[in-house]
Structures are given as structure tokens and as C-alpha cells.
């Protein structure tokens with residue numbers, strides 16, 4: 217039977233948001249594939265293919281819920297949308313009347329659709345918009361700002377034209393972005409070299425010509441030794457460095473003691489391999505991509521690990537260059553007008569942020585702040601009371617370390633609202649759950665994507681929701697309408713149709729809503745544009761080996777290396793990561809994906825397992841500070857560093873409403889006691905791997 221119609225849209229199974237084509241039968245989505253007009257050419261990852269199973273799953277919030285029992289008790293009354301939105305709006309009015317608009321906190325998952333969220337918070341008058349990134353990429357974002365003067369996404373990775381790709385703390389073939397995977401595989405087919413630096417052998421490592429299994433937490437030493445070799449052996453691109461680099465002499469002096477022999481003692485990688493590797497990099501320069509990392513909320517020096525990755529790229533002349541890390545283009549860079557921002561409907565609040573970012577911590581990016589520090593304001597009332605928290609596409613009780621400590625910080629909240637399409641620990645602990653339609657049954661605002669060829673893209677509704685859920689714009693515009701009786705400014709955001717929002721966004725861009733019909737996206741340039749610049753937006757105008765901005769905040773960006781503690785006898789350092797078939801914790805109960813991987817396992821080195829009398833497949837109990845987090849199967853292997861215990865994040869669910877996920881595997885975030893207070897002071901990211909665990913046969 218032929219499909220009724222096809223809809224170009226955007227995947228929502230993870231934050232990559234690949235372009236898709238959805239076929240329909242009997243009014244419902246029946247088949248999803250990658251958008252054939254995009255570089256994906258119809259390809260999709262396993263999670264993207266499980267979207268229909270998500271829509272059909274009834275084990276997710278099916279209608280708005282208002283808490284009737286204690287927080288976390290799971291006692292709810294079902295509410296209509298009118299009632300639930302009235303309830304949230306009334307609570308917000310009470311709270312802001314008493315404590316001011318600044319007492320409202322928001323967090324989300326970042327990404328291309330946040331303009332609407334930021335507009336909502338600005339309309340309210342609160343400066344406290346945050347995203348999730350303190351437990352993900354903040355350290356690399358701040359490293360990019362400190363070296364390049366701009367955010368990490370303003371450079372691309374030009375894999376297809378590279379001669380040597382280096383993945384450090386980055387598992388590109390399992391922590392998936394489909395377009396990136398394809399680009400890396402194409403590059404390898406063309407003879408590009410791949411080197412992987414990891415604490416265990418990942419799928420990416422299995423494709424590498426160099427694999428360096430470093431001792432956990434010693435990447436900074438490894439990178440300093442590479443810089444030492446590039447400089448002392450004069451392997452760097454001298455002309456490029458003369459033109460673009462500031463602080464070269466200070467860097468040279470700083471790395472002087474960081475010899476490969478010194479690094480060998482720290483990392484366990486033989487000195488001669490480090491020396492040979494530096495030579496190989498120089499041979500491929502400037503077509504080298506030393507990936508600065510993505511999930512880098514790991515150590516107290518992760519910011520410096522990421523900084524040294526950018527520094528190595530700078531020494532090899534690959535920043536701003538084809539086949540390296542070329543600058544991406546915004547619409548303006550190709551002579552086009554960008555989307556009109558919803559956030560510009562309102563003036564910027566003058567109030568300072570509750571998390572201290574921008575004033576107490578002037579070096580950090582005040583756009584999304586640091587949500588963990590905002591939680592301190594909830595607990596202490598300093599710098600002012602924070603009383604309402606809107607958690608939108610964010611599950612901090614799984615995404616942040618030590619959920620019990622976090623719940624205690626949240627005791628000061630008068631209102632906790634969760635907007636989500638799946639159950640989550642945070643939704644379960646909320647006062648109100650507003651169920652979001654899945655990405656197949658909702659539209660999103662138009663998004664702008666910078667790139668070598670910048671584009672606008674849109675998510676369209678491929679079917680009507682099967683449960684009583686709503687789109688994010690329906691929820692936020694519905695709240696804005698209700699709040700406008702006390703805050704007339706909010707009327708501006710009370711849109712009643714998505715077309716009205718799209719038309720507002722597209723004003724003066726020369727693009728119309730109908731232009732998305734052909735391919736689902738609109739490209740703003742005909743061909744990739746490699747743009748050369750003379751200066752970078754840092755204080756010195758150059759790539760800064762010593763950051764001017766950080767120095768002003770009294771932070772030494774040539775931070776002396778501190779050797780990470782070795783685990784005490786019987787202990788392991790916790791390590792975690794992703795797997796191809798799941799997204800964080802929110803697909804673990806998906807019927808199809810659960811079947812692919814129902815539980816996580818504890819990776820441990822053969823020698824350590826022998827010591828503990830553990831065989832492959834045995835059930836083990838994993839504990840931190842004497843407190844067990846649960847039981848899981850041991851995966852005994854030579855392919856992991858003996859100091860590390862690795863598990864895939866997102867498992868160990870405890871909610872009775874998730875029949876498939878409950879009781880399967882262990883939650884790594886429960887093994888990080890006190891973890892909310894352990895973060896990289898230079899980079900702002902949490903240090904989730906600065907924790908040790910014990911394992912015993914169960």
C-alpha cells in the first residue's frame with residue numbers, strides 16, 4: 217500500500233536533530249527515514265528508527281498531572297490542559313508577586329529551538345534561563361571561548377577533507393551524530409588516519425590506526441607532552457603561529473618540563489609513541505582535526521584538556537582552515553538576514569543572575585549560565601530567593617550527580633514543573649507534569665543552523681498525538697496568554713498558531729513558510745564557503761595560549777598539571793559514556809530499544825576482576841562511599857584501563873510506571889556522592905569522574 221503522504225521533519229530521539237522524512241498511513245506515521253535531500257541520504261540511527269514505538273508507547277505521561285501526595289510519592293490527579301495551565305500560571309503569579317520575576321528558574325537541553333524558551337523567561341522578566349550543559353559540554357565551550365574568543369559551534373569539523381582525525385574522550389561512532397559518523401567513515405575510506413585516546417577500547421578505537429589507552433584523568437599530561445614535542449622539535453606551522461597565535465613564548469616555557477618521558481609516568485603511554493605521534497600530526501598538518509571533546513564534564517582539569525586540544529590545532533595551523541576546523545557561517549556571513557528572534561520581543565532583564573555567572577564569574581558564558589549554581593540559590597536564598605523551577609527537556613535527577621543531595625536543595629521550591637515526553641526521575645518528583653507531544657506529533661519553531669552552508673530548518677507535525685499531549689509552543693504560548701493579565705508584556709508571546717510564529721521569524725529573510733515544502737530545510741548559500749579571517753574575537757585578536765579574559769578573572773589558563781589520585785586498593789575510578797542504541801536515560805523504556813539493550817554492564821579489567829574473584833557475566837554490587845547503588849553484570853575485558861570501572865549512563869531506573877526499564881542495571885549518577893560541589897573552577901563543568909567506587913560479587 218502506498219504511503220498517504222510524506223512529511224519532512226526533524227528527529228527528536230536525541231539532541232542532534234537529524235533531518236527526516238516521515239511516511240504516513242491511516243493518518244499515522246508508518247515509516248521514518250533520513251531526509252534524502254540532506255547529506256544523510258536516507259540514513260538514520262537505531263534510535264531515530266524507534267520514534268514510532270515512542271509515539272505508540274503508553275508508558276509515558278498521557279495527560280497533565282498535578283501532584284496530590286508528597287514530592288516523589290507518585291500520587292497524582294489527572295487534569296485537563298486548561299486546568300493544568302491555569303494552575304501553573306496561578307502559582308507563577310503568586311510566586312512572582314511575592315518574590316519578584318527573578319525567583320523563577322528555567323533549565324532545558326539547549327539546542328536550536330531555545331529562542332522560544334528564552335523569550336518566555338524574558339517576558340516573565342527573569343534572567344535565570346539555564347541549560348543542562350554544566351554536566352555536558354561547558355568545559356569545551358569555555359575552552360573555545362578562551363582560545364578562539366567564540367563558542368565551540370562556530371568552528372566546524374571538516375572530516376571529509378582531513379588527513380588525520382584525533383578523538384580524545386570522543387567516541388564518534390557510538391555517541392552518534394549520523395552526519396558526522398558518515399563524514400568520518402568517508403574520510404577513512406579516502407585514507408585519512410584516525411587516532412583515538414580513550415580509557416577503553418570503543419567502536420571508534422576499533423577503527424583507529426593509533427589507539428592510546430591512557431590512565432583515567434591524565435589526558436592533560438598527554439596533551440602537554442604533545443605540545444612539548446611540537447614546539448621543541450619545531451613541528452608546528454611557524455608562519456601560521458606567527459600570524460595567528462598570541463602567547464607562544466609563555467606556552468613554550470610552560471611545557472618545557474612536560475617531556476614524553478614525564479608524560480609516560482602519568483599516562484602509561486610509552487614516550488616513544490608520543491614522540492612518533494607528534495611527528496605524524498606534523499606530517500598531516502594543517503589538515504588535522506584534534507577533536508576538543510563533547511561530554512567533558514569529567515575532571516577538575518577537563519577545561520585545560522579541551523584548551524590544549526584547541527592549542528594543538530592552533531600549532532598545527534588547522535583552526536579556520538579547510539580540512540581542519542574551518543569557521544562556520546551564519547546567515548549574515550553569506551549576505552543573508554537571520555531569523556527574527558522571539559527573544560527580541562522583550563528587553564533584557566537588568567537583574568543579575570542567581571547562579572553568579574556574568575558577575576561573580578565574569579569569564580563564563582552568561583547565555584545559559586551554570587544551573588548547578590542556581591540550585592545553590594534555591595537552597596540558600598543567596599543572592600536572592602529562587603522559588604519556581606520550570607524543567608523543560610531536562611532530567612536533572614538523572615543528569616546531575618547525587619540525586620538525593622539535589623532533592624534536598626530543591627526543598628526550597630514552591631513550584632517544580634516538568635515538561636517532558638517520557639517519564640523521568642525529575643517528572644516523578646515534580647508538582648506538575650505537562651506531557652509534551654513526541655517529535656512526530658508536534659511542530660517546533662524554525663531553527664537556524666550555522667555551517668559551511670548555513671540553513672533554516674523546521675520540524676513539522678507528521679501526525680496528531682495519540683495521547684493528551686501538546687507541543688512546546690502550545691504549552692508556552694498558553695502560559696503566556698494566562699500570565700498577560702498581570703504582565704501585559706506577555707501578550708506578545710501569546711501566539712495562537714505555529715504559522716504565526718513561523719511568519720514572525722521569517723520576516724525580512726526572503727524565505728517563506730512554503731519554501732520548506734520542497735526539502736524540509738532552506739539552504740542560504742549555494743556552495744560551502746570557507747571563510748578566512750585576519751583576527752579572532754579574543755582580547756588580543758589572536759588565538760590565545762594564555763586567555764586574556766580568564767587572566768582578568770584571576771584564572772591561570774596555563775594551569776600546572778596535578779596528577780590524578782590513583783584508586784585505593786580495591787577501588788576503581790568511575791567512568792561512563794554512551795552507547796549507539798540509547799539516548800541518555802530517556803530511551804531505556806522504549807519497547808524497541810529496550811529489546812536492543814535492556815541493561816548496562818560494569819566494564820572491568822581482567823586483572824582487577826581476578827583480584828576480586830569476579831568472572832565475566834557474574835552479578836556484582838557497585839557502591840560508592842559504602843553505599844550500594846545496585847546490582848549489574850560484570851563485563852570482564854582486557855579492553856579497559858585497570859583503574860577504571862566503566863558503565864553506560866542512563867540505566868538503573870526505579871519508577872514503577874516504566875515496566876521495562878525498572879530495576880535493570882545501575883545508575884552512575886548515584887555513585888557520585890557530594891558530586892554537585894565538585895566542579896572545574898576554570899571551566900565551569902561538573903567533574904563527574906572524580907569519584908571512586910568499590911565492586912563485590914553479589
Ligand SMILES: Nc1nc2c(c(=O)[nH]1)N[C@H]1C(S)=C(S)[C@@H](COP(=O)(O)OP(=O)(O)OC[C@H]3O[C@@H](n4cnc5c(=O)[nH]c(N)nc54)[C@H](O)[C@@H]3O)O[C@H]1N2
Nearest residue numbers: 385386387391392413414433511793794795796798799800
Ligand atoms: N547513541 C547516542 N549518541 C549520543 C548520545 C546518546 O545518549 N546516545 N548523547 C549525545 C550527547 S548529549 C553527547 S554530550 C555526546 C557525547 O559524545 P562523547 O563525548 O563522544 O561520548 P561519551 O560516550 O560520553 O564519551 C566518549 C568516550 O570518552 C571515554 N572516556 C572516559 N573517560 C575518559 C578519560 O579520562 N580520558 C579519555 N581520553 N577518554 C575517556 C569513554 O570511554 C568514551 O568512549 O553524544 C551524543 N550522541
Ligand SMILES: Nc1nc2c(c(=O)[nH]1)N[C@H]1C(S)=C(S)[C@@H](COP(=O)(O)OP(=O)(O)OC[C@H]3O[C@@H](n4cnc5c(=O)[nH]c(N)nc54)[C@H](O)[C@@H]3O)O[C@H]1N2
Nearest residue numbers: 351352511609610611615635636637638640800802865885
Ligand atoms: N552521571 C552522568 N551524568 C550525566 C551524563 C553521564 O554520562 N553520566 N551525561 C551528561 C550529558 S552528556 C547530558 S547531555 C545530560 C543529559 O541530560 P538531560 O538533558 O536531562 O537528558 P535527556 O534524557 O536527553 O532529556 C531529559 C528529559 O527530556 C525529555 N525530552 C527529550 N526530548 C525532549 C524535547 O524535545 N522537549 C522536551 N520538553 N523534553 C524532551 C526526555 O523525555 C527526558 O525525560 O546528562 C549529563 N549527565
Ligand code: SF4
Nearest residue numbers: 227230233234261264
Ligand atoms: S543521531 Fe539518531 S536519534 Fe539523534 S537525531 Fe539523528 S537519527 Fe535521531
Ligand SMILES: [Mo]
Nearest residue numbers: 351352353511
Ligand atoms: Mo551531552
